[in-house]
Amino acid sequence: MIFDKLKKFDIVFDSPEVDCPPVYSSGDVVSGRVVLELSGESRVDSLKLHAEGFAKVHWTESRSAGSSTAYTQNYGDEVEYLNRREVLLQADNGEVTVLPAGKHEFPFSFQLPEETLVTSFEGKHGSIRYWVKVKLHRPWATVRKIKKEFTVIEPIDINTPALLAPQAGTKDKMARAWYRSFGQVSVTAKIDRKGYTPGEVIPVFAEFDNSTSRSVVPKAFIIQTQTFIARGTMKQKRSVVATLCGDIVGAKRRETWHGRAIKIPPVGPSILQCRIIKVEYMLKVCVDVPGTSKLCLELPLVIGTIPLHPFGSRTSSVSSQYSVNLEWLRMAIPEQPEPPPDYSSVVTEEEAEQRHNAVASQQAEDLSGILERPLMAFVQEFRFRPPPMYSEIDPNPQPINMRPRCMTC
Known part of the structure; x- marks a missing residue:
């Protein structure tokens, strides 16, 4: 046989x-x-x-x-x-x-x-x-x-206008515990573009204004969200894939991140074109206030497969300042980073309940607009203008009788 x-x-x-x-x-x-x-x-x-x-x-x-x-x-x-x-x-x-x-x-x-x-x-x-x-x-x-x-693997080229656009936003919150108010906490954050590839470093520019009477801890997370869709119902799984922890911001103090680095681990690219499976990413900048819920600002990310070209894009000049000398970034990122925390430790019970109720309310609705939700972050477009033409002739000469006279004359 x-x-x-x-x-x-x-x-x-x-x-x-x-x-x-x-x-x-x-x-x-x-x-x-x-x-x-x-x-x-x-x-x-x-x-x-x-x-x-x-x-x-x-x-x-x-x-x-x-x-x-x-x-x-x-x-x-x-x-x-x-x-x-x-x-x-x-x-x-x-x-x-x-x-x-x-x-x-x-x-x-x-x-x-x-x-x-x-x-x-x-x-x-x-x-x-x-x-x-x-x-x-x-x-x-x-x-x-x-x-x-x-x-x-379907290629996602991040060298497109939509993925090269800077992402920015601001959010504030009154810190309260029971009937007592401790003051206001605000966070403003910006990243130079929306699209990145695995292995890249995201420089995070942020400002944390702590007007409360307590110290707060700023953190940043890269979160992956898997969405599964069937019969008008969604099932989601969220996980933290990278973490950045800042220094403690004391009471009535302000802290600024001048491009703090968070590195993208080897994760799969975003999946946005499938009808029943979505894989999305976001950068979440949070302020952990003791005794009350977190203040979190979300900036959308797209993980692509084709990295940023050194030249040929209008944001290459912005990103070049991080590619010239990356030694300070390497020092900020350990060779063997600690595993990221669970998603439940990043999201408060109040926020998790709000997300659960939001998902439950959408189960009976049409799912065609799942990815068309408005972004909470305010996106600021930067327009670079060329410098003025150089000329040795003063284009706005002053009359002779209006020029200041020498005090010794």
Whole structure:
């Protein structure tokens, strides 16, 4: 039987680098070969390939139908991105093909759809996967199957006007505990652009004005939000991926960050084009006031795949001051940073409850505008004007009789 004669059954993708799996994007050609190694002569009906790509979400929630009745509600949805079939071996007349002993390779090649695909992703309640499945059909034998996944990364170029725009905002809050007021705390923060790539450092410019009678602690976090959508319902998972802790700001004092550095870890890019899975990022600048809830300012981020060009963008001059000498940034970032805190330690119970109520109120609404919420941060556009033309002739000469006279004359 072929069970005894089949020594190897594998899928090998063509890759420009040895021992490095290839990465594809929309419109690319996926090529490779199916390898069969037989210890003896074998009879084969057909060898068929099926390439697929899906985004899938699934989760369950417990529901109560009364004081003593409970049931589980399932939520799920999927989106198909790739469905391609190809026959690698099959006789035209339907007869059996006899393969001699030895190694046999069957090449395959197909093009991914030109339409924008979605980056591969693995999350708690869903995934985006692409794979190639091969079936080996033999007479009087069980179908032998093999499956191998491949990675798709859709490029996100941060060298676009929308992602090069500076992000800024301000927020204040009265610090209260019970009936007593301790004063006002305000935070103003700005970053030079919206788009970054993993490994980059974000210089955070911020000012913390502490008018209270207590000391406060400024912090900054990079937060990833995974959103899963099915049947008009959302399920979200938030996690802190990077942390920056500032110095204590005493009572009636003010603290300024002149480009404090927070480094983006090796995280996946933003996913914004999928109907059922979103991956979004934000920079959250917070002030921790003892005895009361946090004051937090959120600035949106987009994690891309194509880094900032050294020249050719209007913000290159702004970012160049951080690329000339990065020694002070490296000193501020340890080689092995501590793991970031849990999301629950960053968000207060009051804020978490508000977010939960906001999500619950949106479940019955149309989800087409999930990513069209207005940004809370005020974005300030910087316009660089050229310097005035140099001239040795004074364009505004004063009359002789109006010029000041020398006191010694």
